[in-house]
Structure formats: C-alpha cells, structure tokens
Amino acid sequence: MDRRNQEYDLNKCVEEYRDEIIELAAQLVRIPSENIAPNGFEKACQEYLCGYLKAIPGIELDCFNPMDAEGIETHPAYRAGRNYADRPNVVATKRDGDQKRSVIFSSHVDTVTKNPVPWQTGDPFSGKVVDGKLYGRGSFDMKGGLAATVMCLKIIAEKGLRFNGKVIVESIVDEENGGSNGTLAARLRGHNADVAIIPEPSLLDICCACKGGKQYKVSMGGTAGTGYGGEQVSNPVYGLGLLAASIAQFEKNINKDIRCEGSVYDGEVNPRTVILDKFQAGDLEPGGNIGIPDQAWFTVFINTLPGFTEEMTDREFNDFIDDIVDKNKALFPQNPQVTGNLRYLCPIEMDRDHQSIHALVKASKEFGLNNPAVTGAKFACDGYIFDQYFHTPAVVFGPRGGNAHAQDEYVLVEDLILLTKIYLRFILDWCR
Numbered sequence: 001m002d003r004r005n006q007e008y009d010l011n012k013c014v015e016e017y018r019d020e021i022i023e024l025a026a027q028l029v030r031i032p033s034e035n036i037a038p039n040g041f042e043k044a045c046q047e048y049l050c051g052y053l054k055a056i057p058g059i060e061l062d063c064f065n066p067m068d069a070e071g072i073e074t075h076p077a078y079r080a081g082r083n084y085a086d087r088p089n090v091v092a093t094k095r096d097g098d099q100k101r102s103v104i105f106s107s108h109v110d111t112v113t114k115n116p117v118p119w120q121t122g123d124p125f126s127g128k129v130v131d132g133k134l135y136g137r138g139s140f141d142m143k144g145g146l147a148a149t150v151m152c153l154k155i156i157a158e159k160g161l162r163f164n165g166k167v168i169v170e171s172i173v174d175e176e177n178g179g180s181n182g183t184l185a186a187r188l189r190g191h192n193a194d195v196a197i198i199p200e201p202s203l204l205d206i207c208c209a210c211k212g213g214k215q216y217k218v219s220m221g222g223t224a225g226t227g228y229g230g231e232q233v234s235n236p237v238y239g240l241g242l243l244a245a246s247i248a249q250f251e252k253n254i255n256k257d258i259r260c261e262g263s264v265y266d267g268e269v270n271p272r273t274v275i276l277d278k279f280q281a282g283d284l285e286p287g288g289n290i291g292i293p294d295q296a297w298f299t300v301f302i303n304t305l306p307g308f309t310e311e312m313t314d315r316e317f318n319d320f321i322d323d324i325v326d327k328n329k330a331l332f333p334q335n336p337q338v339t340g341n342l343r344y345l346c347p348i349e350m351d352r353d354h355q356s357i358h359a360l361v362k363a364s365k366e367f368g369l370n371n372p373a374v375t376g377a378k379f380a381c382d383g384y385i386f387d388q389y390f391h392t393p394a395v396v397f398g399p400r401g402g403n404a405h406a407q408d409e410y411v412l413v414e415d416l417i418l419l420t421k422i423y424l425r426f427i428l429d430w431c432r
Contacts, residue, residue: 002220008159009094010421010424010425010428011367012425013420014151014155014157014417014420014421014424015124015417017154017420018074018417020148020154020414021148021149021151021416021417021420022134022413022417023127024052024147024150024203025127025134025139025144025146025148025411025416026127026128026129026134027048027127028045028048028049028109028127028138028143028146028147029125029126029127029134029135029136029138030046030125030126030127030136031044031045031048031102031125031141031144032045032111032114032125032137033045033046033109033110033111033138034110034111034112034113034114034137035110035111035112035113035174035175035176035179036113036369037082037176037177037178037179037198038082038083039083040082040083040084040087040110040173040174041110042087042088042110042173042174042415043086043087043088044139045109045172045232046087046088046089046090046109046171047088047370047406049090049109049150049171050063050088050090050426052094052131052217053150053153054228054278056092056153056154056157056158057157058094058096058157058160059092059093059094059153059157060092060093060094060257061090061091061092061093061377062089062090062092062189062191063088063089063090063091064088064091064092064183064185064189065087065088065089065174065422066083066084066174066181066182066184067084067085067185068087069184069185069186069188069189070188071188071374072184072185072188075184075188075389076176076298076389077180077184077388077389078181078184079178079179079180079181079343080157082174082179082181082268083389084173084174084181087173087174087182088173089170089171089172089173089182089185089189090109090170090171090190091168091169091170091171091186091189091354091374092150092153092168092170092198093159093166093167093168093169093191093242094153094156094166094168094169094202095165095166095167096160096162096163096164096165096431097163097164097165097431098165098375099164099165099166100164100165101164101165101166101194101430101431101432102165102166102167102168102192102193102194102195102357102431103165103167103168103194103195103196103197103242103356103426103427103430103431104154104167104168104169104170104192104193104195104196104197104199104392105149105167105168105196105197105198105199105423106170106172106183106186106196106197106198106386106394107142107143107145107146107149107170107171107172107198107410108142108171108172108173108174108175108176108182108183108201108382109138109143109146109170109171109172109173109210109413110172110173110174110175110176110179110182111137111138111141111143111174111176112137112141112177112405113137114156116406118406118407119135119407119408120268120407120408121405121407121410122135123134124136124137124179124407124409125137125373127139129413131225131415132250132412132414133401133410133411133412134410134411134412134413134416135408135409135410135411136151136409136410137409138409139409139410139411140201140399140401140402140403140404140409140410140411141200141201141402141405141409142199142200142201142398143396144199144201144399144401144411144415144416145199145200145201145398145416145419146171146199147416148199148399148416148419148420148423149169149423150169151420152167152169152420152423152424152427153169154266155424156424156427161424161428163427163428163431163432164431164432165195165427165430165431165432166431167237167357167427167431168191168193169259170186172186172190172382173314173379175382177342178215178342178345179289179382180342180345180382180384180385182388183382183385183386184334184385184389185389187385187386187389192392193277193391193392194392194393195354195356195393195394195395195430196383196386196392196393196394196395197356197360197394197395197396197397197400197426198382198383198394198395198396198397199397199398199399199419200377200379200381200396200398201398201399201400201401201404201411202377202396202398202399202414203399203400204364204369204372204396204397204398204399204400204418205372205373205374205375205397206357206358206360206372206373206374206375206395206397207374207376207377207395207396207397208264208346208349208350208351208352208354208373208374208375208395209263209264209265209306209349209374209376210348210376210377210379210380210381210383210384210394210396211265211270211271211272211303211304211347211377211378211379211380212303212304212305212306212310212344212345212346212348212380212384213301213302213303213310213313213344213345213347214299214302214304214310214313214314214340214342214343214344214345214381215277215299215300215302215305215340215341216238216297216299216300216301216302216317216338216339216340216341217299217338217339217340217341218243218297218298218299218300218321218337218338219240219295219297219336219337220236220239220240220295220296220297220334220336220337221236221294221295221330221334222234222235222236222237222292222293222294222295222296222334223292223294224291224292224293224294225291225292226290226292227292228362233292234292234333234334235292235293236281236293236295236296236334236349237281237282237293237296238299238331238353239325239331239332239336240279240281240296242324242328242331243298243321243324243336244276244279246296246320246324247274247276247300250274250317250320251270251272251273251274253320254274254302254316255270255271256273258271258272258305260305260306260391263305263306263307263348263349263376264374264375264376265305265306266350268376271303271305272302272304272305273302273303273378274300274301274302274305275300275301276298276299276300277297277299277300277301278297278299279296279297279298280296280297280298281293281295281296281297282296290419299341303314303318303380304346304347305347306348306349307347307364308347310344310346313344314340317338317388318338321336321338321359326431330377331349340379344382345381345384346362346384346388347380347384347385348383348384348387348388349376350387350393350394350395351373352374353364354393355376356393356395356426357395358374359426359429359430360395360397360422360426362425362429363421363423363425363426364422366422366425367418367421367425368418369418369422369423377396381396383394383396389394397419398419399411399415399416399419400415401415
C-alpha cells in the first residue's frame with residue numbers, strides 16, 4: 001500500500017459514505033432499465049450514472065453506443081439482431097502513478113423485466129430498505145454491486161487515496177437474455193485491464209470460474225380446429241408435453257456420474273442445472289378460442305461446465321429429443337424443431353492461484369470474512385468475453401441477497417458496505 005494512504009483507516013473511511021452507498025444503489029434501482037430483447041431501456045439509468053460520475057474529480061468518462069465500437073459487427077463474439085438505439089455504455093477510468101497494474105470492475109445495468117407481478121413488497125422499483133434488505137428489480141442482479149464500485153472511485157478521489165495503476169468502472173447495457181454485445185463493445189473501445197472483477201451476486205464467494213449455457217426453443221406444428229366436422233386434426237401439445245415433462249429426467253441424466261476433475265466444480269451436487277422457463281400453446285388471449293392449437297413450443301436453458309463446447313451441448317440435447325421421438329412416434333406426426341434461442345455463453349475457469357484471487361482473499365479477511373470460499377459461480381455471465389476473446393482473467397465477486405429474476409428481489413445492505421471496503425482495499429493493494 002502507498003505510504004501516503006497509511007493515515008486512512010479504510011473501514012472508517014467507507015463508513016463515512018455508508019448512507020451515500022445505500023442511496024446510490026437505491027436510486028439506480030428506482031430508475032427502470034429493463035432488457036426486453038431485442039430492445040432495452042437502460043438510457044435513463046445510464047444518464048443518471050453518467051451525471052453522477054461527472055461530478056467525481058479526475059475521472060475520464062466515456063459514454064458511447066455499443067455499435068460505435070470499431071469492428072464490433074465483424075467480431076466473432078458479436079451477435080446480430082439487437083437494437084441499440086438509446087442504449088449507451090458508461091465507462092469511468094481513474095489513473096494514478098505509473099499505471100503498471102490495472103483492474104476493471106464490470107457491471108451490467110440492464111435488468112430482466114419486473115415480471116412476475118405483483119410483488120409482496122410493493123413497487124418493483126421502490127428501492128426501499130426494510131430490515132437490512134434493499135428491494136427492487138436489479139438490486140441483487142446487479143445494481144448493488146455496481147453502486148459499490150462507483151463509490152470506490154468517489155472515495156479515492158475525495159479522500160485523495162493514491163495508487164499506481166488504472167482503475168476502470170463500467171456500466172454495460174444488454175447483458176441479460178444472452179446479450180454480451182455491450183461488454184464486447186467496451187473491450188473493442190480499448191477499455192481493458194490486467195484483471196476483471198464482475199460484481200454479479202456470488203453470495204460473497206470469490207468465483208474463479210463461471211458456468212456456461214444455452215437456451216433452446218423446441219417447437220412443433222399441429223392442425224388447428226376441433227375435428228367436429230370430420231377433419232383430421234393433430235394436437236402438438238401431446239408430444240411437446242411429453243418432451244417438457246422429460247426435462248427433469250434429462251437434468252438427472254446429464255448430472256449422473258459427471259466428473260469435473262481439477263475444476264472448482266468437482267464435487268458439486270447437480271452442477272448442471274436445467275431451467276424449463278416457458279411453454280406456450282393455443283390462443284392465450286382472454287376469451288380465446290377453444291380448439292387444438294396449430295403450434296406449441298417451450299424454451300429451456302441448459303447450464304454447462306468448463307470444457308463443454310456449444311457443439312457438445314447441441315448434440316447432447318438433440319440426442320435426448322430424438323430418443324423420445326423415436327420411442328413415441330404416435331405423438332409426433334411432425335418432428336419437433338430445435339433451435340438455439342440465444343447465443344452460447346461459454347463456461348470459463350481461471351487459475352485459482354492467480355494473484356488477483358489471493359489479493360481478494362486477503363482483502364476479504366481484513367474486513368471480517370474469515371474463510372472466504374474460492375469456488376465457481378452458479379450461473380453464466382459475460383465473463384467469457386474477457387477470458388475467451390481478450391485473455392483477461394475474470395473473477396466473479398458480489399453480494400448476498402435473493403430472488404433474482406423473481407418477485408421481491410433484494411440485496412443485503414451490509415454487503416454493499418462490505419464490498420466497497422474490500423474492492424477499495426483490492427485496488428490499493430493490486431495497483432501499487
């Protein structure tokens with residue numbers, strides 16, 4: 001640590017900003033930034049954050065549209081089909097000293113929608129604090145973590161803390177629903193560092209690995225009507241219903257005798273989760289017609305582990321579908337169609353002995369986490385953009401809370417204070 005910082009007690013220093021940390025997180029939650037692919041509504045929240053950052057002395061600020069990043073449309077990680085009108089990325093940089101070391105804190109500002117509603121806690125965008133929990137869509141995933149990283153920049157600037165390096169804090173659009181183009185754009189824009197810390201909700205686990213995954217849409221046509229006039233009808237729900245009901249067994253099958261030797265996921269029970277999230281058939285409008293639907297479909301997200309490729313996952317799921325169809329041909333007058341609904345999110349794993357992991361463990365212990373777990377995240381995220389395409393180690397480390405993508409989402413307020421202390425200590429130790 002720079003000797004010029006020795007006069008500062010970081011614990012006391014951050015406590016002075018306690019109310020402001022909580023209020024910033026709450027204010028970000030109060031401004032909706034829903035991702036409704038292919039569109040997104042992050043603009044108002046990003047404009048607020050941009051204004052907040054502009055008031056911090058010594059900050060370089062870059063607010064830009066992802067499509068303005070040179071070479072993005074020809075990059076292999078780019079996925080077409082999203083609309084980026086009024087969806088700016090916000091990247092703030094603070095430099096000091098010789099800049100030999102650098103770190104980027106990468107958060108996404110977009111959230112899933114407020115659905116399902118109603119929330120028992122009231123307005124999904126209330127940002128209210130009750131019994132130590134800050135409620136609202138995006139509080140846990142991941143505006144709370146974003147607020148903690150932004151406050152690190154403010155504390156450094158206002159307290160005159162010194163370091164030798166470059167600190168980047170970014171607020172990215174379009175991470176949800178398999179976006180990733182926002183994260184890609186910031187890398188192509190030149191905002192890169194020696195290590196990336198992603199404040200996704202890891203429950204205070206230090207995650208040197210992330211799962212991957214892909215969402216599939218399974219659809220099948222039928223013959224609409226009732227058959228009352230003697231017409232030949234075919235109901236796609238029977239076949240699709242059997243496939244959907246078999247997803248639970250599919251999940252058991254892919255977790256049977258699974259081996260993750262050498263991985264932080266080794267020994268985890270059922271490490272490959274499968275989420276059947278949507279099923280639709282027929283006229284769903286109020287007062288809709290009674291009759292056999294002409295189309296039925298469902299979507300399912302399948303988690304993968306480090307070492308799994310998209311091709312392996314495609315083959316695994318298609319073989320499962322083909323096997324059920326072959327054994328139940330009477331239910332499948334047509335073959336179901338299986339398509340990738342979102343891009344493949346690559347699983348990643350970095351060396352758990354990396355210097356950044358040791359630095360985060362050390363910082364965590366300083367502020368009361370006696371035995372911080374070094375493990376793997378339970379979910380997929382944009383970390384693969386850093387790891388796979390820009391050779392940047394990516395660590396997931398964020399707060400505790402609950403109900404991500406559900407009603408009554410919340411983040412623990414004390415974790416936002418704690419993470420600000422840990423992130424700040426990491427910055428001063430890493431960039432020295």
